[in-house]
Amino acid sequence: MLQFTIEHTDPSGARAGRVVVRGRAFDTPAFLPVATQASVKALTQRELTDLGAQIVLGNAYHLYLRPGLEVIRKAGGLAAFMAWSGATLTDSGGYQVFSLAPLIEVSEEGVTFRSHIDGAEHFLTPEAAVEVQHEIGADIIMAFDQPVGYPADPAAASEATERSDRWAARCAAAHQGASDQALFGIVQGGFDAGLRRDSAARLSGLPFEGFAIGGLSVGEPKDLTFDLAARTAALLPRERPRYLMGVGTPSDIIRAVACGIDIFDCVLPTRLGRNGTAYTRTGKINLKNSRYQDDLAPLDPGCRCEICATYSRAYLRHLYKCGEILAARALSYHNVHLYLRLMEEIREAIRAGRYREFAAEMLAQRIENG
Amino acid sequence: MLQFTIEHTDPSGARAGRVVVRGRAFDTPAFLPVATQASVKALTQRELTDLGAQIVLGNAYHLYLRPGLEVIRKAGGLAAFMAWSGATLTDSGGYQVFSLAPLIEVSEEGVTFRSHIDGAEHFLTPEAAVEVQHEIGADIIMAFDQPVGYPADPAAASEATERSDRWAARCAAAHQGASDQALFGIVQGGFDAGLRRDSAARLSGLPFEGFAIGGLSVGEPKDLTFDLAARTAALLPRERPRYLMGVGTPSDIIRAVACGIDIFDCVLPTRLGRNGTAYTRTGKINLKNSRYQDDLAPLDPGCRCEICATYSRAYLRHLYKCGEILAARALSYHNVHLYLRLMEEIREAIRAGRYREFAAEMLAQRIENG
Numbered sequence: 001m002l003q004f005t006i007e008h009t010d011p012s013g014a015r016a017g018r019v020v021v022r023g024r025a026f027d028t029p030a031f032l033p034v035a036t037q038a039s040v041k042a043l044t045q046r047e048l049t050d051l052g053a054q055i056v057l058g059n060a061y062h063l064y065l066r067p068g069l070e071v072i073r074k075a076g077g078l079a080a081f082m083a084w085s086g087a088t089l090t091d092s093g094g095y096q097v098f099s100l101a102p103l104i105e106v107s108e109e110g111v112t113f114r115s116h117i118d119g120a121e122h123f124l125t126p127e128a129a130v131e132v133q134h135e136i137g138a139d140i141i142m143a144f145d146q147p148v149g150y151p152a153d154p155a156a157a158s159e160a161t162e163r164s165d166r167w168a169a170r171c172a173a174a175h176q177g178a179s180d181q182a183l184f185g186i187v188q189g190g191f192d193a194g195l196r197r198d199s200a201a202r203l204s205g206l207p208f209e210g211f212a213i214g215g216l217s218v219g220e221p222k223d224l225t226f227d228l229a230a231r232t233a234a235l236l237p238r239e240r241p242r243y244l245m246g247v248g249t250p251s252d253i254i255r256a257v258a259c260g261i262d263i264f265d266c267v268l269p270t271r272l273g274r275n276g277t278a279y280t281r282t283g284k285i286n287l288k289n290s291r292y293q294d295d296l297a298p299l300d301p302g303c304r305c306e307i308c309a310t311y312s313r314a315y316l317r318h319l320y321k322c323g324e325i326l327a328a329r330a331l332s333y334h335n336v337h338l339y340l341r342l343m344e345e346i347r348e349a350i351r352a353g354r355y356r357e358f359a360a361e362m363l364a365q366r367i368e369n370g
Numbered sequence: 371m372l373q374f375t376i377e378h379t380d381p382s383g384a385r386a387g388r389v390v391v392r393g394r395a396f397d398t399p400a401f402l403p404v405a406t407q408a409s410v411k412a413l414t415q416r417e418l419t420d421l422g423a424q425i426v427l428g429n430a431y432h433l434y435l436r437p438g439l440e441v442i443r444k445a446g447g448l449a450a451f452m453a454w455s456g457a458t459l460t461d462s463g464g465y466q467v468f469s470l471a472p473l474i475e476v477s478e479e480g481v482t483f484r485s486h487i488d489g490a491e492h493f494l495t496p497e498a499a500v501e502v503q504h505e506i507g508a509d510i511i512m513a514f515d516q517p518v519g520y521p522a523d524p525a526a527a528s529e530a531t532e533r534s535d536r537w538a539a540r541c542a543a544a545h546q547g548a549s550d551q552a553l554f555g556i557v558q559g560g561f562d563a564g565l566r567r568d569s570a571a572r573l574s575g576l577p578f579e580g581f582a583i584g585g586l587s588v589g590e591p592k593d594l595t596f597d598l599a600a601r602t603a604a605l606l607p608r609e610r611p612r613y614l615m616g617v618g619t620p621s622d623i624i625r626a627v628a629c630g631i632d633i634f635d636c637v638l639p640t641r642l643g644r645n646g647t648a649y650t651r652t653g654k655i656n657l658k659n660s661r662y663q664d665d666l667a668p669l670d671p672g673c674r675c676e677i678c679a680t681y682s683r684a685y686l687r688h689l690y691k692c693g694e695i696l697a698a699r700a701l702s703y704h705n706v707h708l709y710l711r712l713m714e715e716i717r718e719a720i721r722a723g724r725y726r727e728f729a730a731e732m733l734a735q736r737i738e739n740g
Contacts, residue, residue: 037689038685038688038689039689039694039695039696042695042699043696044680044696044699046676066688066691067688067691070664071663071684074664075664075666075682081682081688082685293437294441294445296444296445306416310414310415310416310453311453312445314437314441314444315445315453318407318436318437318441318451322407322409322436324407324411325699326409326412326414329412329699330414
């Protein structure tokens, strides 16, 4: 059972609240650092706790293939396996099956695919995807869906969306009474407002404890992303948490919060960190740029994280150029710090009823730079 | 000026003491984690301090090529550049020039080589190697030497050793009066006790503040290593610190301390850590081994480090198999912890006058396993 308390609603539509699920709590709007394979890349669980992360996201597709369910079950579930004391959420693997694994066949019953690791054939149904997530044991689990790529052929988008929604109903049925985990449905519909409306309507009628908006931020123009996110969010049950999957940059999150989104996840802070890019208050800086060669300033002069208190851009650039692991660690840490501080500021602005002004100010600072 | 106080000498010949150089102190026997490129791979400087590291080793060859002297000078020297508050030592780069860089010409004057990074041609003399290390600014710097590989041709070994010793005299002359850094000489001599004796005698007559034994642990049998280390150490000034370069495994260090060695450095704890190998009290374990797949025990049940208090072998093996950075971090941290605890135990055993018993016990536990 998941409890969601909306403590403040801002004139913009942004909401601030709190989710409690199986005794673990997180504040919303929340950002979930991504621990695809049971590790937020380059960081320790203790660092994540120190940075204020309250929930992380694992991926059922990856964890099912490696290390496999038996090891995770023996360890006592995902959180125990990775020694994480906060809340956990697993994505069902729908996105990965359709994007990462070589597909063999998609039928009404389910999907046959090959493991991207060893090529072994697997067959996954919506019921099996829920069962896998029961075994992995995250606090929040996701329905098994079939996303649509961008641009989308209208007939294919319609077919995939309708099938996703039928799969959602099968997931809900498989979950009912079987676990105290919270199951979220995922609205699809490609880039068609009508398909999304239909999908939101169908899913709203199912016993989900939260609703995700999937299949956005996959290459479409940003204005389309936020138009569809806002329209879809408005159709979802007000009293349930809304999760915009895979979004996004700090600017994306600032915009999406005004659409009434409560939960976000994204690999960007750690992926860009590994690639030498640091987020700052005013946008991104890329340490590959030779201007930082002898720059003794911290990554972000306004930042209070341990990295900015300790190391210079010149040193971190040197580490990046040398391929030193400390570069990935330092930039990932700093970027996740920035994301989690941003979420705190977002929640404060909502509580103060000044989210619109806050968002305008922040977006103006960041310009076109992330 | 370097002060070396020998506080205890054990019946075995092992010594425990303290080095103070430019206001920074470290206890001996000391182990230096290796920060070749101004970073101990996978670890932060704060972690090193928390683990009890008092001094780290950088490499003049690497730092001269990248980031270059100008950046390091502008940052205020190596320690300031890397934000390290302990002591620092740089190797001269002799070993790297002769092992890593494509050599062009070796003459009495110096060495012409190509950068292993961009192929650019560089000419390095003993005087220049000292000057480079003055710029880098470590507390302890090393003479520029020409090591001999194993096995060694007698004539070539003799020629290289005599040239190394002439270069050592030129390094001492270039250093005299030019810096408050402490310059160490490096005894060479290949695998010939006579050559090593001659080299030790020549170097002992020069104004070095410490003496290294170089060119060992490069593939020769272990008994030869320790025979030559012991013979050479015995010929070096008693009151100056003795440094066995590039050594070694925990067992190697335990043996070499009994030869009267005070200082060690080695890449093994971090290199093996990145390769999935953890040192334990009783030897090494390699997480690649499938027996650890569902092993919920810590890396080393007797270890008190944060990694062993937090993560299981099964989890760390999973991270290693997935190529997660946290695997490298965790194993490097654990291994450096083990090395630094070992050095503490070594110093305690010497202070208690029971080093021989301690060494016998420890070596019996470790058997042939590191």
